[in-house]
Amino acid sequence: MNKKLSLVGAAVAASLMLTAAAPAEARIPFFSNQQEMPTLAPMLEQATPAVVHISVEGSREVRQRLPEAFRYFFGQRGPNEYREERPFKGLGSGVVIDASKGYIVTNNHVIQDANDIEVRLKDGRTFKAKKLGADPESDIALLQIEAKNLVQIPLANSDKIRVGDFAIAIGNPFGLEQTVTSGIISALGRGGLGIEGLEDFIQTDAAINSGNSGGALVNLRGELIGINTAILGPNGGNIGIGFAIPANMMKNLVDQIVEHGEIRRGSLGIRGQDVNSELTEAMNLKVSRGAFVNEVLPDSAAAAAGLKSGDVIVSMNGNKISSFIELRAKVATLGAGREATLGILRDGSERTVTVTLRQSSSAQVAANQIHPMLDGAELSNNDGGGVKIETVASNSAAAQIGLLPDDVIVGVNRQRIANLAELRTVLEKRSGVAAINIQRGNTNLYVLIR
Structure with missing residues (x-):
């Protein structure tokens, strides 16, 4: 045994001496010049142009606790908090899924409450985006831009992926555009995390950080397997546990938004x-x-x-x-x-x-997704045609123009509408004042919005 060890040691020593003595140019490379090194570059050159940078601006209602000194003036039953609108800016990512129609998918939390949504492509072009619809429960939103020469990403069947498959995350973490990280699929069907209302996540150890939200999780073919949406880690940092919404789940939701103008749960x-x-x-x-x-x-x-x-x-x-x-x-x-x-x-x-x-009886849509002057109302498709007003918040824009619960919107500018999708389309194409035809019990009336 000692003799064998001595022979091995001598061989190793000789090898080290030869390596040290050989000039750098004479060393044998791990890959020869004729042998192509393995790389993801060709796939990424096809996939990354479909991942966009999203920047948003808007305002959100913030609740602040009222100082005790001020509460004194209101008496013991005075309010203990006040509300104010505060401007905000945000960054995120998105994925072009239909180049001909300009459809871009992102997370709802990226564009929620945004008044201005700007999309920047990999080639540097920027466009204002229109929000077509969203589902806060699953954290999916659909945007649209008017642009030529877009690149879309092909969709994989996310039901066929397996734990251990390679995965690549593409996005804009911390505003660093076109960042690519790699890893594997760590788990499937993750739920009960309390991140979203509806959870069926793909878990990956590909590094995902703030700003990756709405970006692409792709396989080695460059096909979309998920939309990056959340991370689990202290202070919002990556610890190798990231979550993505499966591509099949995303497509089901997008199809509903396109077809019906709402999510039909x-x-x-x-x-x-x-x-x-x-x-x-x-x-x-x-x-x-x-x-x-x-x-x-x-x-x-x-x-x-x-x-x-x-x-x-x-x-x-x-x-x-x-x-x-x-x-x-x-x-x-x-x-x-x-x-x-x-x-x-x-x-x-x-x-x-x-x-x-x-x-589901909860299949409703916030009316501000259709028009700002309808803000405060919850809408749903009416069984007999038209759009039903489910609820109206007090002191809201919808209440101020006279909308009431159980009203049914049956037309706009004398054009009949059958559902939320048609209402959205008609209001987007209008110019100037729109006359909303309301059916209230046995009474027909018009409400004007600008």
């Missing part, structure tokens, strides 16, 4: 919980992950499809379901009217059911 009509070890033992289940159905609501999509309490939903459209939170997010973002094939476990046997999702 899908509803299954069940109450349930995650499958855990206690439930598995108590119910003698053959699975350890999934969504357990506690109750099927009457007159719901689930009831019509034949789902029963005690069922365990283990897949949706061929993709595994790990938790009730993941199922809820997939159903809600797939949208009302869409069909879903659910794999269920019932009495120890596996079977599939097809369900047509119904519209």
Whole structure:
């Protein structure tokens, strides 16, 4: 054994002496001049022009605690806080998903409350962007710019990605444009984090920092697999735990905004919980992950499809379901009217059911997304046609022009409108004053907005 070690040591020493003695130009490179070094550069040259820099300006209502000295003048029942509008500026990222129509996807929190949205392309061109719609629950927003020669990024099927796949994040962290970081997919179907209302995140260790929000997470083909949206770390810094909204989830939401002018939230009509070890033992289940159905609501999509309490939903459209939170997010973002094939476990046997999702009762849109003078109202598509006023906040712009709950907007400038998408389109194309035709009970009236 000692003789072998001596021989190895002598060989290593000789190797080190030869290396030290050889001139730099004589050293053998790791890759020969004829051998191409592995690089992501060609893919990134195609993908990075589709990732844009977004800067916003606006104002937000800020609540401040009223000093005790001032409260004295109001008496003991005086207010303990006051509100004021404060200007703000922000930076983020976005992804061009349709070059011909100028569609750009970003996070809702990037452009929320913004009065002015500016998009800067990789080639240096800048454009004012128009907000077409947003979904605060899933943190997705759709913008549009009028520009030629845009580059769009192709979409991957995010349901097919796996833990361990390589991932590259492209964005503008801290305002540093066109920054690229790499890593792998660390986990799928992350939820219950309390970051968004609907969570079905891709987790990655590719470095994501402030300003990456709304940027692209791509695979090695340069296809979009997710929209970077959040990080987990002290003081907002990267610690290798970042989250992205899956591309399929984003596309479902964007399609709804384009088609309907709103998010038509899908509803299954069940109450349930995650499958855990206690439930598995108590119910003698053959699975350890999934969504357990506690109750099927009457007159719901689930009831019509034949789902029963005690069922365990283990897949949706061929993709595994790990938790009730993941199922809820997939159903809600797939949208009302869409069909879903659910794999269920019932009495120890596996079977599939097809369900047509119904519209959630919470499927409403803030009216300021349609027009500033409608601010303070919540709108939804009316079953009989037109746009229904669900609620009107007191002292809001909508209240001041005379809108009331249960009013139905049936036309603009004598042009009939059938839904929110048509209302948005007509108001965007108008010039000057718009006459909003309101159906209030058995009465027709007009409200003027500028």
